[in-house]
Amino acid sequence: MAVSEIAERANCSDESARTHLSFYADLGIVIRHEGRPVRYERNDEYFEWRRVNELAREHTVEELQIRVSELTDRIETYCEEYDADSPADVDVLEFDAAQIDDVYVDLGDWATAIEERRLHERARRKAAGSTAPSHG
Structure with missing residues (x-):
């Protein structure tokens, strides 16, 4: 702009x-x-960096790992339900008109879960690295 x-x-x-x-x-x-x-x-990378730092600061490594596991379970449920590896692999035209809105909601939630898992995993690694004992 x-x-x-x-x-x-x-x-x-x-x-x-x-x-x-x-x-x-x-x-x-x-x-x-x-x-x-x-x-x-x-600069979207800046805002992602801030989000990861915020998650790492506000949550323990264990809490972050639990959240990663929950998100992974949700993602796997969608993969099984839609027989697809990602939301982009789902052809919404295969569903009847009565289901389309629900499918779009699921696909949005699925994509969000994938993104949140990625951010929480980055935060978990960051938090784990900052709490690792030093070798001196």
Whole structure:
């Protein structure tokens, strides 16, 4: 997004938006793309990193492992129910109209479970690494 678009959405001046965006770019929260006009985009990796750190800080390794196991069970249930390895492998046109809404809800939940498991597993590894005894 261009600075002027962001300023309009934030209800502030272009200069104020530019100042804040420059600061956010320095922090890694947004990515600056040079050009005319300069454009900015949200840095999703930053927000994922924050989420993983938050999970690792707020939960024990055991709690994270339990959550990974719960999510894995949910994912496996969907794999069996839909006879597919991922939500992308499910052809919703194979279902009748009365089932379509429920199938889309399941596919969304399944995709969310996959993403949450990935984040919780990263947090578990991070937490386990930070509590490992040092070898000195």
